[in-house]
Amino acid sequence: MAEDLHIAEGTKEEKYRLLLPQLKGLLQDETDWVANLANAAAALKETFGFFWVGFYRVVGDELVLGPFQGPLACTRIRKGRGVCGTAWAEGRTVLVPDVDAFPGHIACSSQSRSEVVVPLRKADGGVWGVLDIDSNRVADFDEVDVKYLEEIACLLTTYH
Template identity: 70%
Template structure:
């Protein structure tokens, strides 16, 4: 993949369908994890203009901030805390339509209104090694379409 993305205007699903093959080609050609996390967060942000897109990696009993696009973020999140820590503990994608009603939500920014977190799972060990976290400034920004396509991307990492 070149340094440019080619995404037509269209529905959310059409944008994912255009983006995913480009991301797959980019990831397949690179074996450095940090480079791949950085490019995936940048591509998702460039395509969808989310408020915040980034990764946290498991280090001991905490998630530690990795590559991201957006304003500064929480650096460490404990297992089971907030949306990210809960998705890690449950090893399941969480879609939060309104972060203000999520018990224990960690507000890295008061501008974040909705969120989706997708765990990164080592298939051979069935172990979560990180999460993809995406925040929106709008309520109800994420749905099963996002979950399906983002889970596919995360399975490649």
């Protein structure tokens, strides 16, 4: 596949539906997981214009920053801390409409207003990382994002 995205006009769901097969085409022939995460972050940022899109990988008892698109980010996050650490510890997607209302939110950027974090799972169900997306608008994410970002997380794990 050429490294060009065809971005749909229309609803958020239409954009995700067009993005998914393009991501699959981009990832399927690449064996380097860092390259795949980098391209996935770029594709999500380019398609939706999110404030920050990136990945953290599990290293020991911390999440360590991986490929991302956006401003500088926190480098390490302990298990159970912030939205990312909570998603990892609980093994579930965490949707936060207003980060100021999330107890223990880690403010890597004061411009972040809402966030969604999706665990990336190994074949045995364990979490090997998280997909973290921030918006500079309150309540920018919803169940449509959760549904499709969880599909993208499964796709990324297939090619991890």
